Amino acid sequence: MITFQNVSKIYKINHHTSNALEDVSFTINAKEFVSIVGKSGAGKSTIIELLTGEEKPDKGKVTIGSYEVNKVKSSKLPYLRRHLGVIFQDFRLLPNKTAFENVAFTLEVAGRPQAEIKEFVPQALEMVGLSNKMYNFPRELSGGEKQRVAIARAMINHPDVLIADEPTGNLDPVNTAEIIKILLKINELGTTIILATHNKDIVNELKKRVIILEDGKIIGDEERGKYSLT
Amino acid sequence: MFTALSRIIKYGFLGFWRNGWLSTATIVVMILALLVFEGLIIANVVTQTALNSLQDKIDISVYFKGEASEDEILKIKSSLEAMTEVKKADYISKDKALEIFRSRHKEDETISAALEELSENPLAASLNIKAYDPQNYQAINTYLEQDIYKSSIEKISYAKNATVINRLIKIIDTFKNLGFLSTIIFASIAVLITFNTIRLAIYSNREEIGIMRLVGASNFFVRGPYIVEGLIYGIISGLLSFLFIVPFVYYTSHYVEIFIPEMNLWNYIVSNSIILPGYQIIFGISLGIISSSIAIRRYLHI
Numbered sequence: 001m002i003t004f005q006n007v008s009k010i011y012k013i014n015h016h017t018s019n020a021l022e023d024v025s026f027t028i029n030a031k032e033f034v035s036i037v038g039k040s041g042a043g044k045s046t047i048i049e050l051l052t053g054e055e056k057p058d059k060g061k062v063t064i065g066s067y068e069v070n071k072v073k074s075s076k077l078p079y080l081r082r083h084l085g086v087i088f089q090d091f092r093l094l095p096n097k098t099a100f101e102n103v104a105f106t107l108e109v110a111g112r113p114q115a116e117i118k119e120f121v122p123q124a125l126e127m128v129g130l131s132n133k134m135y136n137f138p139r140e141l142s143g144g145e146k147q148r149v150a151i152a153r154a155m156i157n158h159p160d161v162l163i164a165d166e167p168t169g170n171l172d173p174v175n176t177a178e179i180i181k182i183l184l185k186i187n188e189l190g191t192t193i194i195l196a197t198h199n200k201d202i203v204n205e206l207k208k209r210v211i212i213l214e215d216g217k218i219i220g221d222e223e224r225g226k227y228s229l230t
Numbered sequence: 231m232f233t234a235l236s237r238i239i240k241y242g243f244l245g246f247w248r249n250g251w252l253s254t255a256t257i258v259v260m261i262l263a264l265l266v267f268e269g270l271i272i273a274n275v276v277t278q279t280a281l282n283s284l285q286d287k288i289d290i291s292v293y294f295k296g297e298a299s300e301d302e303i304l305k306i307k308s309s310l311e312a313m314t315e316v317k318k319a320d321y322i323s324k325d326k327a328l329e330i331f332r333s334r335h336k337e338d339e340t341i342s343a344a345l346e347e348l349s350e351n352p353l354a355a356s357l358n359i360k361a362y363d364p365q366n367y368q369a370i371n372t373y374l375e376q377d378i379y380k381s382s383i384e385k386i387s388y389a390k391n392a393t394v395i396n397r398l399i400k401i402i403d404t405f406k407n408l409g410f411l412s413t414i415i416f417a418s419i420a421v422l423i424t425f426n427t428i429r430l431a432i433y434s435n436r437e438e439i440g441i442m443r444l445v446g447a448s449n450f451f452v453r454g455p456y457i458v459e460g461l462i463y464g465i466i467s468g469l470l471s472f473l474f475i476v477p478f479v480y481y482t483s484h485y486v487e488i489f490i491p492e493m494n495l496w497n498y499i500v501s502n503s504i505i506l507p508g509y510q511i512i513f514g515i516s517l518g519i520i521s522s523s524i525a526i527r528r529y530l531h532i
Contacts, residue, residue, distance in 0.1 A: 109447035
């Protein structure tokens with residue numbers, strides 16, 4: 001279970017303060033598929049960064065399972081992150097590693113044995129339809145392919161939660177549909193999915209829970225929601 | 231632990247290989263820095279040898295009166311040798327002095343003939359004294375000027391040579407200080423340039439470092455491969471910089487010998503052919519590892 005309890009986050013830039021999040025509270029249960037929507041600057045990315053521990057809240061509490069994220073020390077963050085899978089709009093693959101190595105890296109840092117890596121990595125890449133590009137470097141892959149490698153990397157550890165920050169932002173409609181299909185499949189297998197997006201079509205088609213943000217505040221939280229921002 | 235270590239080493243080598251251009255550029259800069267470092271070592275050795283040979287030429291002689299007995303002189307000799315400032319004191323007897331004089335002037339028939347004419351040896355017995363530090367001659371001179379020795383000592387050469395000795399002391403000191411100062415300055419420049427190059431190499435990898443942290447890599451796992459890369463830079467640049475200096479020394483050794491006959495640079499390099507590259511590699515490795523560790527720290531906050 002994931003909870004945000006009265007979370008506020010303020011950024012200070014050149015003596016100006018901007019409220020990225022203001023008194024935000026919500027709970028996400030295990031195996032849920034939740035879309036967080038809102039315009040640019042509404043606070044979607046801040047929620048993601050608070051979940052991954054890249055940022056700490058100024059007020060309130062963020063928990064993922066037994067971890068109170070805002071209290072996890074920097075040196076212990078890697079252990080929390082091994083329970084999470086994260087995918088980004090700009091893919092964030094390691095440029096000097098092949099698709100195989102990018103996916104294997106997640107298992108390697110967790111200290112998993114080589115035999116497991118040899119078995120699971122090809123399986124994960126096959127699941128996202130990339131078994132023929134295992135030894136290609138990211139620069140040799142298309143946007144959609146890169147995002148699929150990123151998904152394979154996020155899923156290889158069997159994380160409890162998959163966090164997707166605008167995963168289709170850089171993709172064409174065909175690839176977008178493909179990626180959403182993969183996310184749904186992962187959710188069916190029991191992983192909680194948090195999808196931050198401003199793509200109206202995706203949200204409306206998903207017919208899953210939607211949390212709507214505006215200016216750092218939650219203005220809607222519906223069980224089978226629609227993208228209702230104007 | 232062993233698995234993590236072997237993975238870190240593997241990624242260190244992979245990173246080094248796949249970032250070919252960046253690695254080459256870093257190594258070139260490190261080679262230049264190490265050449266400066268090596269140049270400083272050699273320059274210090276040359277200067278030191280030159281200064282030592284100059285210092286070795288400084289001495290003072292005490293000439294004894296004819297009536298001073300050998301026993302008396304040897305007593306003074308041993309009392310001088312007991313002084314901490316004195317490196318050695320050589321006794322030159324009247325006969326020995328004559329022998330030296332003869333052999334020095336054996337080409338000159340007039341002098342040889344004149345010596346034959348003399349019925350007794352006109353030369354005085356003497357002690358030739360060398361100090362560890364040229365600055366000690368003043369103290370030795372004062373010691374010898376004590377009243378108890380006045381009856382046996384004819385003269386001490388210090389008074390005559392004091393100005394020259396003092397000037398040499400100043401020159402030697404200035405060169406030593408200059409050498410020390412230039413070593414510090416050039417070594418700092420070399421260290422800073424290398425540090426900056428490695429910092430830039432890591433700066434270009436800052437996004438990768440962030441990604442590694444986000445997929446759950448511990449700081450040890452992120453930092454490790456960069457430190458291994460630093461180690462590889464150090465070993466390669468240490469070895470190459472030594473190999474570059476070898477032909478240079480081979481060709482210049484002869485010229486250095488003309489100026490400082492005591493200095494055979496080539497022999498120095500050959501007899502130190504393990505220690506010198508060893509220093510280079512240790513210096514290179516420490517530079518590589520320390521620079522990488524410091525440079526990477528600021529990107530590990532994510």
